Amino acid sequence: xxxxxxxxxxxxxxxxxxxxxxxxxxxxxxxxxxxxxxxxxxxxxxxxxxxxxxxxxxxxxxxxxxxxxxxxxxxxxxxxxxxxxxxxxxxxxxxxxxxxxxxxxxxxxxxxxxxxxxxxxxxxxxxxxxxxxxxxxxxxxxxxxxxxxxxxxxxxxxxxxxxxxxxxxxxxxxxxxxxxxxxxxxxxxxxxxxxxxxxxxxxxxxxxxxxxxxxxxxxxxxxxxxxxxxxxxxxxxxxxxxxxxxxxxxxxxxxxxxxxxxx
Numbered sequence: 001x002x003x004x005x006x007x008x009x010x011x012x013x014x015x016x017x018x019x020x021x022x023x024x025x026x027x028x029x030x031x032x033x034x035x036x037x038x039x040x041x042x043x044x045x046x047x048x049x050x051x052x053x054x055x056x057x058x059x060x061x062x063x064x065x066x067x068x069x070x071x072x073x074x075x076x077x078x079x080x081x082x083x084x085x086x087x088x089x090x091x092x093x094x095x096x097x098x099x100x101x102x103x104x105x106x107x108x109x110x111x112x113x114x115x116x117x118x119x120x121x122x123x124x125x126x127x128x129x130x131x132x133x134x135x136x137x138x139x140x141x142x143x144x145x146x147x148x149x150x151x152x153x154x155x156x157x158x159x160x161x162x163x164x165x166x167x168x169x170x171x172x173x174x175x176x177x178x179x180x181x182x183x184x185x186x187x188x189x190x191x192x193x194x195x196x197x198x199x200x201x202x203x204x205x206x207x208x209x210x211x212x213x214x215x216x217x218x219x220x221x222x223x224x225x226x227x228x229x230x231x232x233x234x235x236x237x238x239x240x241x242x243x244x245x246x247x248x249x250x251x252x253x254x255x256x257x258x259x260x261x262x263x
Contacts, residue, residue, distance in 0.1 A: 003029075007099065011053055019220035025053060027218045029099070032056040034121040036109055036137060038085045039063065040197060041151050042127035043073040044206030045213070050093045050100045052214060057093070058121065060105040061085045072199035109133050119144040123216055125209055126150035131179075138175035141165055142253055149212045150175065151205045154195050156236035158205040161245065162212050162226040165254070172228055173245050176253040201235050 003011070003022060007029070014020045033054050035042050038061040049057060063085050065076045075092040076085070086104035093102045109117065109128070118124055118140040126137050126148055134150065141148040141163065148163040163175045212226055228247075233240040249256050 002026075007053070010097075010099075014052070017220075020218060024218040024220065028053050028214065029055040031123065031217050032058070032121045033123045033125065033213060033217075034058045034060070034117060035125045035127055036133065037061055037127035037129065038073075038089045039069065039127065039129065040072050040153060040202030041206040041209060042125065043075045043089070044203045045125055045127055045209045046089055046093065047075055047096070048207055048210035049213060050097050050102075052210070053097065053099060054213075054217075055099070056101050056103070058103040058105065058117070059086050059089055060107060060109060060117070061089075062106055062108045068193070072197060072202040074203070109136055111136065114140040115143065118146050121146060123213055124148045125213060127206065127209065134175065134179075138163060139253060142174055147216050148175065149209050149216065151209050153197055153201055153205050156198055156201055156234060158201055158233045158235070159230055160205060160208050160212065160226060160233075161230040162216060162224065164216070164224060164227045172224075173247040174251060174254040177248040177251045177255075178230070178245050180248065180251065198235065201233075204233070204235070 003025060008015065011025050014025050015022055031054055033049060035046055035057060038046060038059050046057065046059060065080045065083050065085055065088050067081055069076060070078065076088050080088045084106045086106050090102045090104040093100050114136045124137060124141050124146055126134055128134060137148060142165040145165050150163060151158065151160045164172055165174060215221055215225060228245055229242050230245050231240065231242055247254065
């Protein structure tokens with residue numbers, strides 16, 4: 001399908017990029033993305049994916065907007081305190097880009113709904129703040145063969161990687177290869193109320209998630225820039241590095257004897 005006049009105007013700066021162009025923009029418009037968590041990471045990721053013209057976005061979160069969110073979750077306003085985040089986020093997108101259809105689900109990802117949600121999307125963004133949900137998403141994305149863009153933040157630090165379940169090889173690990181711990185209770189969830197988070201750190205990592213999502217959907221730049229690699233950022237010192245993540249042949253999810261059913 002061709003782009004209409006409004007789309008040609010709106011996405012003009014994308015269209016002149018050789019790596020995107022009309023074909024890439026049409027692919028974004030025809031894509032469906034699931035964002036799990038519309039907080040510090042999910043809010044900026046949603047903002048940039050909606051602005052970029054991703055046609056269908058599903059958001060799921062069970063939280064409400066609170067005053068302490070406003071320091072970093074900049075899609076929300078003071079007069080929205082107390083509203084469900086998914087409703088406030090959907091309203092934000094409707095004003096930003098009417099071409100984007102947002103499905104807002106107030107609730108949590110769990111073992112009962114994770115597969116039905118993931119299989120209807122081309123891409124998943126893990127913007128959650130707990131390991132139990134991360135493990136559920138990792139296993140579901142592997143079963144459905146849907147790429148997972150995952151980030152985490154704390155204080156001044158952030159990490160980002162893309163877990164691509166299609167065509168596993170030595171350079172395509174899954175999240176369980178990186179983190180084989182099966183009991184989330186032993187890991188300790190991210191609690192920014194206790195540890196703190198600098199507002200722009202959330203903005204940087206959430207925006208980078210949107211970048212990697214677009215890279216995965218329309219394949220620009222080096223193939224799978226963050227597949228098999230993890231970006232680590234220390235924004236207190238201004239340092240960042242890329243580390244290699246190798247596939248574990250004994251992984252309980254993607255390994256030679258692994259099974260996604262019991263992951």
